[in-house]
Amino acid sequence: MPLLLCPHCGVGMKEVERRGVLVDVCPQCGGVWLDRGELEKLLAEAREVERAYEAELEAYHRKEGKAYRKKGLMKRVLDLFD
Amino acid sequence: MPLLLCPHCGVGMKEVERRGVLVDVCPQCGGVWLDRGELEKLLAEAREVERAYEAELEAYHRKEGKAYRKKGLMKRVLDLFD
Numbered sequence: 001m002p003l004l005l006c007p008h009c010g011v012g013m014k015e016v017e018r019r020g021v022l023v024d025v026c027p028q029c030g031g032v033w034l035d036r037g038e039l040e041k042l043l044a045e046a047r048e049v050e051r052a053y054e055a056e057l058e059a060y061h062r063k064e065g066k067a068y069r070k071k072g073l074m075k076r077v078l079d080l081f082d
Numbered sequence: 083m084p085l086l087l088c089p090h091c092g093v094g095m096k097e098v099e100r101r102g103v104l105v106d107v108c109p110q111c112g113g114v115w116l117d118r119g120e121l122e123k124l125l126a127e128a129r130e131v132e133r134a135y136e137a138e139l140e141a142y143h144r145k146e147g148k149a150y151r152k153k154g155l156m157k158r159v160l161d162l163f164d
Contacts, residue, residue: 004089007106007115013089020163024089032121032163033089036112043160046128049155055136060142073131075125080100081114 021045031071043078050074101117108125125160132156 003012013024013033013060021041024033033040054070061068085094088108095106096113103123106115117124136152143150 007089007095008117019148019158020140021162023162030118030121032116032118034114034116035090036114039112039114039160043163045159046156049132050135052155053132053139055152057135057138057142060139067128071135073134076101077127077131078106080098080103080124 005031006031019045043081046074046078075077088113089115101127120161125163128156128160 004024005011006013006029008031009026009028011028013026016023016025022038025031026033044071050073054068056070058068058070086106090096090113091098093108093110093111095108098105098107104120107113108115121156132155136150136154140150140152148160
């Protein structure tokens with residue numbers, strides 16, 4: 001893919017990749033661009049992190065014989081991208 | 083701020099705002115643009131969610147007299163934007 005230009009500054013953005021997710025970052029204004037596929041990967045990672053926390057909390061509740069109602073706190077962050 | 087053009091498609095992006103965070107979304111390719119300030123708000127929200135989960139897990143550990151070592155799972159997601 002050719003170099004993407006920052007929609008704000010018009011300068012070429014720098015590709016940054018970590019854990020298989022690629023974002024383009026503007027070296028001038030620090031804005032970031034995520035294409036749909038990369039955004040989905042990032043959201044999936046965030047959901048996975050949430051699942052891990054919820055699973056551990058659920059285990060504690062179970063141990064105490066209490067029902068656990070998932071918090072889904074990350075939803076309020078991820079909602080932005082629905 | 084004038085309408086931003088998608089760096090990929092060149093079409094005008096649509097501003098979407100939720101919980102005080104504003105992103106520009108390309109109606110054509112679904113890519114998203116976050117300026118630095120909006121990205122920081124989003125990262126702060128994600129960190130806050132993580133803090134809430136960790137605090138509850140820590141409370142359970144304390145109840146059992148065990149030390150809790152923070153997991154910091156969200157770090158692996160947020161690291162991308164360092």
